[in-house]
Amino acid sequence: MIEVRGLTKRYGPKTAVDGLSFAVRPGLVTGFLGPNGAGKSTTMRMILGLDHPTSGTALIDGRRYDRLRRPLTRIGALLEAKAVHPGRTARRHLTWLAQSNGIPPGRVGEVLDLVGLESVARKRPRGFSLGMGQRLGIAAALLGDPRVLIFDEPVNGLDPEGIHWVRHLMKRLAADGRTVFVSSHLMSEMALTADHLVVIGQGRLLADTSMARFIAENARTFVRVRTPEPERLRDALATAGIEARQGPEGALEAERPPAGPAELAARIGELAAERGVVLHELSPQRASLEEAFMRLTHGRVEYQAREG
Structure with a gap:
């Protein structure tokens, strides 16, 4: 388990992390x-333990990283895949x-075989592709069976097969009762992988909830x-x-919480049939993680480009 309590980090006048508190529990991909x-x-x-907080604590199974004996057997991490000595083989x-x-x-x-690098184990990582470097970094994280x-x-940097492999690896690790904490900018992949979400903006906690609840609370679902x-x-x-508002291209967007989109679409179809109203389209529009994330974090982006 990972526990973050009131974690704050300042670099001069800039506050990078601001009083952050959350827990990452075992058995889930967070x-x-x-x-x-x-x-x-x-x-x-x-x-x-690579940066020291200005205040607050970060604990792994109740201890700070620098208090762990044989830390690779307690926690494994992939932060920078290229952090490898260039003169050593994998x-x-x-x-x-x-x-x-x-x-x-x-x-x-065992871990070289697990990540698919056994055939290049005697090669130096400086010649590895980005995806091969990622696999080596994952092997290092798994080395101590933490x-x-x-x-x-x-x-x-991974190809589709590699992405599929990582997704299922994360799920297997969580199913084994491990604590799995994953950061990614790929919303589509995160939606397929994570069970729980911790969302921050400008160093502060914005959400700590299940994937399903996060999407339901921060994105629209309509027909x-x-x-x-x-x-x-x-x-x-x-x-x-049933509320219907005007949407793009002359369409109507219908909502009636808490009805789900499939249930609502069926009811609209029945009503149209009863009234003899012709329908050209009847399609449930399910909320996405990307939409929910964009809505929640709007205005909390440090660098924002203008649309041309």
Whole structure:
């Protein structure tokens, strides 16, 4: 388990992390989201003892990182895949890490095989592609078979097969009861991977909730309807307590919380049939993680481009 309590980090007049508190629990993949400059990397570095907080604490199973014996057996992390000695082969790099933490040497071959790098184990990482470097970084994180794992942009540079592999790896680790904390800018991938979300903006906590609740609370779910008789359909929907507002391209956007989009679409179809109203389109529009994230973090982006 990871516990962050009142964590604050200032660099001169700039506050990168501002009184942040949350917990990352075992058995779930917890996504860590925020705009660029939100303080995600700084927070992860403080959890791992790479940066010292101005105030507050970050604990791993109740202890600070610098108080852990053989830390790679307690927490594994991928923050910067290129943080590898250029003169060592992939196997020697992992062997050195294993020796420094009392990890049996046989574990090196196991993780190389797990991440698909056994065939290049004797090559130096400076010749690796970005995706191969990511795999080596994941191997290092898994080396000590830790119960707590932190991954920063783990699918960066991976091909579709690699992305699919990482997604299922995260889920397997969580299903095994491990604590899995993942930061990524790929909303579509995070939506498929994470069970829970911690969202920050400008160093402050914006949300700490399940994926489903986050989307439900921060994005619209509605049914898009197109008909040549919009007024007749509006009247029919109004009698059933369904709100319909004008949408783009002459369509109507209908809502009736807490009904789900599929249930609402079926009811609209029934009402249209009862009134003899012709429908050209009846399509449920489900809320997305990207839409929810953009709505919540709007105005908390450090660098924002203008639309041309």
